[in-house]
Amino acid sequence: MKVLDMNDLTADLQKPAVQPLLITGAHGTLGRAFQRVCAIRGIETVSLGREEMDITDPISVEKAIAQHNPWAVVNTAGYVRVDEAEADFERCYRENTTGPAIVAAACAYREIPFLTFSSDLVFDGNKSAAYVETDTPSPLNVYGNSKRLAERDVLACMPNALVVRTSAFFSPWDEYNFVYFALRAGHHKQAFEAADDVLISPTYVPDLVNESLNLLIDEEKGVWHLANQGSYTWADLARLAADMANLDTSFVVPRSMQAFGLAAARPMYSVLSSEQGNMMSSVEERLGRCVSEMMHNISNLSEEPIAVAS
Ligand SMILES: NC(=O)C1=CN([C@@H]2O[C@H](COP(=O)(O)OP(=O)(O)OC[C@H]3O[C@@H](n4cnc5c(N)ncnc54)[C@H](OP(=O)(O)O)[C@@H]3O)[C@@H](O)[C@H]2O)C=CC1
C-alpha cells in the first residue's frame, strides 16, 4: 500500500487549472446565454464584462487573456442599437469593428481559437433567395457596415477565426427581444405595431449558442450562417408567437417598416441560409418550446406588486 506523503497530497493542487473558455460581453443577452449553456455542457468559462475586459482597449484585452489563459475566446460584446448607431457611429465602429479586431489579434498571437458574431444586416436585401456565406455584404446602415468591416479585419488578421452571422434573437432567458415585446403587449391587450414587409430569419438563442460552441470545438473557421429554419416578417413572427400563447392576434398591427420612421434603413429581405449545412431546428418548433415559459414570466412579472413609495 502506498503511503501518501505531502507531495502526493499537494500534487493535485499543483495540477494546472483547467483552461477556461473566455466570454466577453458577459452581461449581455448572448454573453449570459453562453454562460448558461456552458454550465449545462460542463464547459469551464470565465465571463468578463466591459469593466474586466474592454475589447476596445488592447491593454485590457492582453491583461485579461494573460490572467485567465483561456483555450479560446468568444466575443459576444458589441453595439446593437441599430438606429442610435447612425449618429453614434464612432462608438459603434469602436465596439463592433475595432474591438473584435483587437481581440482577434491577441488570439492569433497566442494561436488560440476566436469566435465573434456578425449580422444579417451586412446585406442590402436585394436578393430574392436566402443569403449564404459567399454572398457579398452590402450594408444599408452604420451598424451593418461596422459588422462588415469587422468580418474583413478579423479574418485578415486571423484567417482561422470563426465568424457567425445571425439575426433577430428570441429567447425565454431575457426580455430584451422582439418576441417578448410582442407577447407582453398581447398579454396586456396593448396594440403592437410590427413590420409586415421585412423578411428575416428569427434565431433561438440557446440553439445559436449550442451550434456556435459545436463549430468552435470542431475548429471550424471563416463565416458561418446560423439561424433557425423559416423566414418571417416581424408581424408574422408576432402573430405566430401570440397564436402559440393562445392570445387573440388582433393586437398585432401590421405596418410598413418605413412607417416606423427608424433612423437606420433595414434590408427588406435578410433571410439567412448556409452552404455549409443547416443545423438548426425550425423557428416554429423552437417558438413552441419557449412561448409558454415566456408567458409564465410575463404574467408573473405583471402580477408582482408594484412597489409604492411609503
Ligand atoms: N440581438 C440580436 O438580435 C442580434 C445580435 N447580434 C450580435 O450578437 C452580439 C451580442 O448581441 P446581444 O447579446 O444582443 O447584445 P447586448 O447589447 O445584449 O450585449 C452586448 C454586450 O457587449 C458589451 N460591450 C459593449 N462594448 C463593449 C466593450 N468595448 N468591451 C466589453 N464589452 C462591451 C455591452 O456592455 P454594456 O452593457 O456595458 O454596454 C453588452 O453587455 C453582438 O455582436 C450583436 O451584433 C447579431 C444578430 C442579431
Ligand SMILES: Cc1cn([C@H]2C[C@H](O)[C@@H](COP(=O)(O)OP(=O)(O)O[C@H]3O[C@@H](C)C(=O)[C@@H](O)[C@H]3O)O2)c(=O)[nH]c1=O
Ligand atoms: C422591427 C420591429 C421592431 N419593433 C421594436 C422592437 C425593438 O424594441 C425596436 C427595434 O427592433 P429591433 O432592434 O429588434 O430591430 P432591428 O434593429 O432590426 O433588429 C436587429 O438587431 C440587430 C442587433 C441585428 O443584428 C439584427 O439581426 C436584428 O435582430 O423596435 C417593433 O415594435 N416592431 C417591429 O416590427
